Amino acid sequence: MGTGFGVYNWNxxxxxxxxxxxxxxxxxxxxxxxxxxxxxxYMMMEDSSVLxxxxxxxxxxxxxxxxxxxxxxxPLIPFLTQATKHIGIIATISTSFYHPFMAARLFSTLDHVxxxxxxxxxxxxxxxxxxxxxxxxxLIPHDERYxxxxxxxxxxxxxxxxxxxxxxxxxxxxxxxxxxxxxxxIDFEGKYYKSRGPxxxxxxxxxxxxxxxxxxxxxxxxxxxxxxETIIAAVxxxxxxxxxxxxxxxxxxxxxxxxxxxxxxxxxxxILADSTAEAExxxxxxxxxxxxxxxAQVAGFSYFTSTDWSKYDYDAPFPxxxxxxxxxxxxxxxxxSGATIREAVMNHRVQESVPLLGTPEKIAAExxxxxxxxxxxxYLVAMPVTRRNITDIADGLAPALRNRGVIxxxxxxxxxxxxxxxx
Amino acid sequence: MxxxxxxxxxxxxxxxxxxxxxxxxxxxxDMFxxxxxxxxxxxxxYLMIEDGxxxxxxxxQSMEYSLRSSFAAPKHDPMALxxxxAANTDRIGIIATMTTTFYPPFLAARLMxxxxxxxxxxxxxxxxxxxxxxxAQNYGLEKQFPHDQRYEIATDWAQAxxxxxxxxxxxxxxxxxxxxxxxxxxxxxxxxxxxxxxSTRGPLNAPxxxxxxxxxxxxxxxxxxxxxAATxxxxxxxxxxxxxxxxxxxxxxxERLSDHGxxxxxxxxxxxxxxxxxxxxxxxxxxxxxxxxxxxQDPEKVLARMSFAxxxxxxxxxxxxxxxxxxxxAAKTTTDAYFKGREHMTLREIATSVNTSLEIVGxxxxxxxxxxxxMAEVGGDGFLIGNPVTHRALADIAGDLAPELRRRxxxxxxxxxxxxxxxxxxx
Numbered sequence: 001m002g003t004g005f006g007v008y009n010w011n012x013x014x015x016x017x018x019x020x021x022x023x024x025x026x027x028x029x030x031x032x033x034x035x036x037x038x039x040x041x042y043m044m045m046e047d048s049s050v051l052x053x054x055x056x057x058x059x060x061x062x063x064x065x066x067x068x069x070x071x072x073x074x075p076l077i078p079f080l081t082q083a084t085k086h087i088g089i090i091a092t093i094s095t096s097f098y099h100p101f102m103a104a105r106l107f108s109t110l111d112h113v114x115x116x117x118x119x120x121x122x123x124x125x126x127x128x129x130x131x132x133x134x135x136x137x138x139l140i141p142h143d144e145r146y147x148x149x150x151x152x153x154x155x156x157x158x159x160x161x162x163x164x165x166x167x168x169x170x171x172x173x174x175x176x177x178x179x180x181x182x183x184x185x186i187d188f189e190g191k192y193y194k195s196r197g198p199x200x201x202x203x204x205x206x207x208x209x210x211x212x213x214x215x216x217x218x219x220x221x222x223x224x225x226x227x228x229e230t231i232i233a234a235v236x237x238x239x240x241x242x243x244x245x246x247x248x249x250x251x252x253x254x255x256x257x258x259x260x261x262x263x264x265x266x267x268x269x270x271i272l273a274d275s276t277a278e279a280e281x282x283x284x285x286x287x288x289x290x291x292x293x294x295x296a297q298v299a300g301f302s303y304f305t306s307t308d309w310s311k312y313d314y315d316a317p318f319p320x321x322x323x324x325x326x327x328x329x330x331x332x333x334x335x336x337s338g339a340t341i342r343e344a345v346m347n348h349r350v351q352e353s354v355p356l357l358g359t360p361e362k363i364a365a366e367x368x369x370x371x372x373x374x375x376x377x378x379y380l381v382a383m384p385v386t387r388r389n390i391t392d393i394a395d396g397l398a399p400a401l402r403n404r405g406v407i408x409x410x411x412x413x414x415x416x417x418x419x420x421x422x423x
Numbered sequence: 424m425x426x427x428x429x430x431x432x433x434x435x436x437x438x439x440x441x442x443x444x445x446x447x448x449x450x451x452x453d454m455f456x457x458x459x460x461x462x463x464x465x466x467x468x469y470l471m472i473e474d475g476x477x478x479x480x481x482x483x484q485s486m487e488y489s490l491r492s493s494f495a496a497p498k499h500d501p502m503a504l505x506x507x508x509a510a511n512t513d514r515i516g517i518i519a520t521m522t523t524t525f526y527p528p529f530l531a532a533r534l535m536x537x538x539x540x541x542x543x544x545x546x547x548x549x550x551x552x553x554x555x556x557x558x559a560q561n562y563g564l565e566k567q568f569p570h571d572q573r574y575e576i577a578t579d580w581a582q583a584x585x586x587x588x589x590x591x592x593x594x595x596x597x598x599x600x601x602x603x604x605x606x607x608x609x610x611x612x613x614x615x616x617x618x619x620x621x622s623t624r625g626p627l628n629a630p631x632x633x634x635x636x637x638x639x640x641x642x643x644x645x646x647x648x649x650x651x652a653a654t655x656x657x658x659x660x661x662x663x664x665x666x667x668x669x670x671x672x673x674x675x676x677x678e679r680l681s682d683h684g685x686x687x688x689x690x691x692x693x694x695x696x697x698x699x700x701x702x703x704x705x706x707x708x709x710x711x712x713x714x715x716x717x718x719x720q721d722p723e724k725v726l727a728r729m730s731f732a733x734x735x736x737x738x739x740x741x742x743x744x745x746x747x748x749x750x751x752x753a754a755k756t757t758t759d760a761y762f763k764g765r766e767h768m769t770l771r772e773i774a775t776s777v778n779t780s781l782e783i784v785g786x787x788x789x790x791x792x793x794x795x796x797x798m799a800e801v802g803g804d805g806f807l808i809g810n811p812v813t814h815r816a817l818a819d820i821a822g823d824l825a826p827e828l829r830r831r832x833x834x835x836x837x838x839x840x841x842x843x844x845x846x847x848x849x850x
Binding site for chain 1: 433435438439449450451452475476477478485486487489490491492493496497498499500502503504505506507510511525526527528529530533534536537538540541557560561562563564595596598600603604605606607608611621622623624625626627628629630632
């Protein structure tokens with residue numbers, strides 16, 4: 001299940017004491033314990049480093065209902081892992097903003113603090129305002145961003161390997177804590193990064209924390225296939241799911257890597273209820289609420305696309321913006337579709353690879369069928385973090401999936417990576 | 424009254440020493456969680472986790488001594504430990520070290536704002552400029568910037584971070600459910616900072632925490648370091664030494680604070696001391712004698728620390744001759760403390776006898792007498808305990824010494840304020 005450390009459905013229904021929950025870890029702690037009860041592999045925290053004012057040039061749409069607030073997900077990790085024992089926790093970090101030494105050291109430490117249950121979701125950051133927050137003014141071309149990110153990963157992994165497996169002796173009799181012959185400088189000198197090393201931290205239980213990636217362009221897919229243990233994909237329909245999984249397999253094989261070493265998870269936003277009719281009502285109500293507040297939906301879309309759509313006629317066809325340096329592959333899809341801006345925004349509102357609606361049993365059966373067809377490996381649930389949504393998933397959907405034998409009934413391995421790759 | 428803190432690193436605590444549990448569970452964080460809970464029961468103001476991003480290799484021009492004896496290495500990132508300590512305590516302050524040379528200001532401001540929320544207003548950041556060339560090389564530079572330039576960078580950094588932390592006005596979050604307004608966008612501003620080293624647009628994409636600007640801690644001893652502290656710090660970590668020096672240091676800082684238009688009483692200067700506590704005063708003297716004997720037999724221990732502070736290889740000098748003058752771009756004040764006034768001594772004499780820190784030695788009662796006397800002479804504001812974090816040290820200091828101080832009304836009997844800054848300023 002994926003989410004950011006933000007504010008969800010403020011002033012909406014079924015949100016509990018959301019005002020008191022702003023910046024409070026408890027909602028997310030509840031989510032982690034619930035998802036662990038349900039046998040989830042991981043909880044992924046997306047992130048952003050900008051308060052958008054793309055829409056109408058003001059921060060109004062950003063702060064009015066708190067929807068774009070994002071706290072740093074990294075310090076939330078220890079809160080989630082101390083309340084759980086097995087589930088993996090992935091936080092998003094930007095390869096553009098973290099120096100590889102800082103990232104390698106921080107996540108090596110987190111690997112200890114979480115007892116081998118941490119991962120990093122790597123993004124390259126394309127938003128101009130986010131870059132300006134970090135004092136970066138030169139927009140880096142899309143493909144070069146991934147070349148830099150690949151080198152960033154190489155530095156991080158070299159640092160994680162700078163202590164041999166048997167370097168730490170803790171030999172009290174001879175007074176030797178660690179063998180200095182087994183701790184090495186890395187002397188990395190790349191095109192974009194330099195680092196001498198070694199890390200001044202001991203490797204954690206996973207040695208390499210899990211790497212996660214999302215991003216569907218060619219360069220993004222190569223980056224994911226090369227570096228990640230889990231990939232998050234947003235596509236449309238089971239055919240595209242199958243193509244995506246096959247594409248990752250082909251890229252891995254071309255690189256001489258085991259295709260099974262990466263798990264591709266497809267985004268879904270299931271609408272669960274006690275009957276299909278009730279679920280349809282729920283969906284209609286959600287759609288009507290969004291349509292009634294089209295401006296808020298467009299504001300979110302303005303940020304996502306780095307374009308102020310308030311200046312356009314919402315009912316005109318979606319223009320061709322394929323030159324946009326931002327989310328390239330997504331923008332091409334919109335231009336091709338021939339939809340109006342209003343339609344595109346409403347369609348984009350829900351990120352789902354396949355529509356899922358109905359009772360837990362019906363949805364579980366469909367999820368199994370689609371996954372069998374696509375050839376792997378799982379789903380990432382993307383829904384606003386409310387305790388009601390968490391319960392729908394953890395106590396409604398997960399038991400139905402477990403009854404079908406398609407998710408784990410117990411965690412069998414000691415670390416996140418091992419559980420992820422266990423099946 | 425006096426304030427209390429404990430100065431530690433996320434590194435093996437007293438590895439190889441008796442009563443240390445041998446540090447062999449490291450890097451398991453449970454020991455540090457135990458410490459935070461214990462010190463909270465004792466009414467401490469804060470834990471201060473220092474940090475560094477390199478394995479020392481100046482001494483003997485090798486990492487061998489450092490890794491063999493677990494001296495200043497390994498050292499794990501304190502920012503990963505802070506949330507765990509916050510999750511397991513309710514009132515004590517938690518300060519972690521951050522380097523202004525390598526942490527991007529936006530990342531720093533956003534992380535500290537998030538930690539301020541997660542801890543309900545109990546975090547601080549100790550700002551350092553990183554003195555070692557190895558740190559610079561880990562971050563892709565050839566060598567560290569010159570000493571005074573590091574403080575120019577730190578000043579620009581602190582300005583950028585402070586602007587970001589205050590980019591939401593105090594009354595920006597209105598939480599108006601009736602009109603559907605969580606925050607008023609006219610009270611959230613870009614900061615558009617353009618400094619010589621850093622630029623940032625802002626605002627932060629997270630509302631301010633309970634302290635808005637988390638507590639700032641600093642430890643500079645040089646003139647530029649003191650100016651930086653006088654401008655930004657809420658609490659200052661100072662070395663201890665002769666009482667006259669401590670008093671001069673504190674008076675100088677308080678004068679600088681006044682010159683900056685700040686109330687000197689708002690800033691707590693804490694002196695880092697070693698504590699040797701026994702059941703009786705004589706027991707403590709015996710423990711002190713053993714500690715000094717061990718030091719006398721192990722000059723390497725001090726030589727490695729001299730090399731750490733200065734970047735100079737002290738293995739290259741004749742142990743039985745005086746030391747040539749030492750020039751360093753690294754920790755100037757710490758390095759000078761070893762040699763000032765000892766120019767006539769041999770390196771061995773210095774390494775086996777010099778204790779640059781003040782030692783508080785005694786029973787709970789006689790140690791409390793000494794602390795009271797130090798504060799009376801120096802003027803304030805409190806002590807940092809520099810001992811390794813072991814269960815025995817915690818029992819001595821939190822279990823025996825602190826209750827004695829409390830009986831005398833010298834430390835708090837309860838936390839009266841909601842935030843770290845509030846508790847620091849409560850007396």
